[in-house]
Amino acid sequence: MTELGQLKKKSQIDNAITFDELVEAARPLIKLLREKRDPLTTAIVKGWEVVLVQAEMGCPVNSSLKPGRDNEISHIDGRSAL
Known part of the structure; x- marks a missing residue:
């Protein structure tokens, strides 16, 4: 180094x-x-500025997807969204 x-x-x-x-x-x-603000607001602190980001829509993505099913998104209760 x-x-x-x-x-x-x-x-x-x-x-x-x-x-x-x-x-x-x-x-x-x-x-x-x-x-x-509401609970969907995120603050990103970087350098000399703080950026507020408002989520319009979101969904949890199943982290234990099986190969070949990369695009499957699940509802919180386990139902497939696709």
Whole structure:
């Protein structure tokens, strides 16, 4: 690894965010979203911006699909949606 690569890796470790710090930082945003938006709102925090994304529709995808049935989507109660 180059010297620059080692410095970048070291600085990432030195600036590690603890779980408790993350929880404390997230609380005000979560509170705001609960008060002003609905449960389908997702906040994406990146760099110097926060992006709010509103889901229009969603469905769970069965994670234990058998080979050859890659496009099968199931309802929560197990019924096939296709």
